[in-house]
C-alpha cells in the first residue's frame with residue numbers, strides 16, 4: 086500500500102493575535118498540489134489574516150504552517166513556492182504591464198536572463214499580451230486585477246493565495262479572471278481563494294473551508310458538502326416581503342422552516358424531514374398573515390451550507406457568528 090503524498094500546504098493548530106486580540110484559533114487546514122480551496126467567512130472572520138500567515142508574512146502565535154514541508158515565515162524557499170494576490174491592487178500605475186511584471190520578477194529573485202520569459206509566461210497565462218505596453222493606471226479594474234494575479238506568478242509558485250480576486254469587477258472581467266484561475270489549475274497550481282461569492286466558490290473549488298470568528302467551522306469537499314445538504318431534498322424556499330417581523334419568524338419555525346435574514350427579505354429553508362409541500366406552506370403562511378413574495382423549490386447550494394454552518398456555530402454558544410450574512 087502506498088502512503089498518500091504529503092499535502093503542499095498544512096496548517097496545524099494555528100493561532101494568531103494582533104496586540105493581544107485573538108484573530109485565529111486552532112486552525113487546521115491542508116491543501117494538496119493542484120487543488121482549489123474556497124475560503125468563506127463573514128467580514129472580519131480572519132480570512133486575510135490566515136492567508137498572511139500562510140504567505141509567511143506573519144508567524145503564528147501557536148501551531149505551525151508548512152508549505153512544501155517548510156515554514157514560510159522562516160524559509161525563503163517556502164515563500165518562493167507561494168504567490169500572494171492581495172485584495173487591493175498593488176501595482177505601479179505609471180509603469181506598463183510588462184514593466185510591472187519585470188519589477189515583480191526582479192523582486193521575486195528571478196535572474197535577469199530569465200525575466201523576459203517569466204514576464205511572457207505571466208502575460209500569456211493572464212491573457213494580457215494585448216495590453217502589455219499600456220500603463221497599468223489606464224487599464225480597467227478587471228485588467229488591473231489580472232495584472233495583480235500575473236505579478237504573483239513570476240517565480241512560478243506551486244500555491245497561489247487570492248484574496249477576493251473578483252471583488253468589484255463586472256461579469257465579463259469576472260469570467261476572464263476565472264479563466265486565468267482555470268489555466269493555473271490545469272498547470273497543477275494549488276489555489277486558495279478567499280471569496281464572499283458563493284457562485285464563484287461553487288464554480289472554482291474542489292474544497293471549501295468556512296471560517297467564523299477565527300475558527301474553521303466547516304472543511305470538506307464541495308461535492309460532499311452539497312450532497313450532504315441535498316440529502317433531504319426537495320427543499321422549499323419562501324422569500325418573504327421585507328421586513329418580516331418576529332411573528333413571521335415564529336410562524337416559519339412552527340411550519341418547519343429555518344428562517345434566515347438575508348437583509349432585504351427573509352429567506353426560509355425547509356428543515357429536513359418536514360412533510361409539508363409548497364401549497365401547505367403557502368396556506369399556513371397566508372393564514373398567519375405572513376407576507377409572501379414567492380415560494381420556490383430548489384436544490385440548496387453552498388449558500389445554504391454556509392448559513393447552516395454559521396447558525397450551528399452560533400448555536401454552540403460562540404456568539405455572533407451567524408446573522409452577519411455578508412457572504413453574498
Ligand SMILES: Nc1ncnc2c1ncn2[C@@H]1O[C@H](COP(=O)(O)OP(=O)(O)OP(=O)(O)O)[C@@H](O)[C@H]1O
Pocket residue numbers: 103104108126127128129130131132133134135
Ligand atoms: N493589522 C491588524 N491589526 C489589528 N487588527 C487587525 C489587523 N488586521 C486585521 N485585524 C482584525 O482582525 C480581524 C480579522 O480580520 P481579517 O482582515 O483577517 O478578516 P477577513 O475575514 O479577511 O475580513 P473581510 O472579509 O472583511 O476581508 C478583524 O477583527 C480585523 O479588524
